Amino acid sequence: MIALTGDIGGTRIKLAVVRDGQIIARQIEPALADQRWPDRLPALAATWRALCHEANIELATVAGLGVGFPSLVDAARGRILDEWGKFPGCAGFDFGAWARDTLGLPLALDNDARAALIGEWRQGAGRGSNDVVMVTLGTGIGVGVVMQGRVLRGAHGQAGTLGGHLTVRYGGRPCICGNVGCAEAEASTAVLRELAALRPEFATSALARETELDYASVFQLAEAGDACALALRDHSLGVWSATIVNLIHAYDPERVIVGGGIMRSSAHILPALQHYVNTHAHTAWGRVQLVAGELGDDAALLGGAWLVNEKNFPNASA
Known part of the structure; x- marks a missing residue:
């Protein structure tokens, strides 16, 4: 075909x-x-x-x-x-x-x-599983869900896809979707410069000199000990982790695929997310496996x- x-x-x-x-x-x-x-x-x-x-x-x-x-x-x-x-x-x-x-x-x-979820499910990191959630970390936070071998769409086409708009901080930042405290409003590339500017350490941080502020810079400078980058990294990892736990509780996957350009720093991201999920997700049957997307x-x-x-x-x- x-x-x-x-x-x-x-x-x-x-x-x-x-x-x-x-x-x-x-x-x-x-x-x-x-x-x-x-x-x-x-x-x-x-x-x-x-x-x-x-x-x-x-x-x-x-x-x-x-x-x-x-x-x-x-x-x-x-x-x-x-x-x-x-x-x-x-x-x-x-x-x-x-x-x-x-x-x-x-x-x-x-x-x-x-x-993107479908591509990974059929030909990438989701192969062999019929219960998969994919979280794409990028400009926003995109989500897709397969449950019991069926792509989840819902009556109006929005089931599963609004995972980036789950509330992770009550009374938090306003989001373009109309909600407040969404994961996407709290930790995505689209709002990264705003988040950085709110940190008291930003003025003296190397991040302030970045013309294109992205998570690659955040993770690189965090490794070098930059205080603002460290705070942004830890905050974002916390938001992404909490979002994934919410998705696990909602959709009962056995595997969560994490994709997007941010995953170029997967060596730092995946272990932190997996530790949080192992500690906080209520999955009496066992542990959900977190994997990086394979297809880019x-x-x-x-x-x-x-x-x-x-x-x-x-x-x-x-």
Whole structure:
């Protein structure tokens, strides 16, 4: 089966051609997430066509378009349901109609974190388990869930995906979702500079001189003993750990996959998270295993191909 796939992120957009579970052509582009979504699409269509040309693939042989999008979506109708400060004009957009009219392809649309979970579940760190939660640490905190071998979506498409918006601090920081004290508002790259600026040590910290403040800098400078970086590291590890315990209590996984760009520091992150989970998660049956994602940027692209196959479009059996 051949599928065109996309992982639409707030910083980068990844596009690919996937054949029989293997990526045979790919392109990464800047997201330009301040642009209107309808205005962004012609360039993406051109890239998908160019990738098909590169891979010597005819569009007529493609089973469908599988896309992970950073929002709540109506997977059945191929519609984006709301906006999260990215791609104005995406809410209510009929993505399925666009795919048919522009590329002549049926669309399989899902949340981006759920698409990444599916990729890891089928071909990465979740192989062999039918009860998996994936937490993606990045600009935000994305979550996807598989329970008893079924991808969890819920009646309105939001089951499992709002794990980053579980309340971890009552009366805490306001979040873009409208809640307060969300994990994403308390420890994500999107709010990292704000969090750092609140620390009394920030003015004299090397972090204050970083033009692009990210968790790679935080973990590196924490190792060097920077007081502000140490405080941010420990605070963030606490938020992520508490979030994972909440997810374990809610969804009863046997394995939790932790992915995202932050996991370049997995040697520091995973042991701390595992220790907290072992100490605080109520799992009478045994211990939940925490593992790092294996597929990196490929996870949602491969998950997109599975979404196309799940839809059983006419060319999906080809």
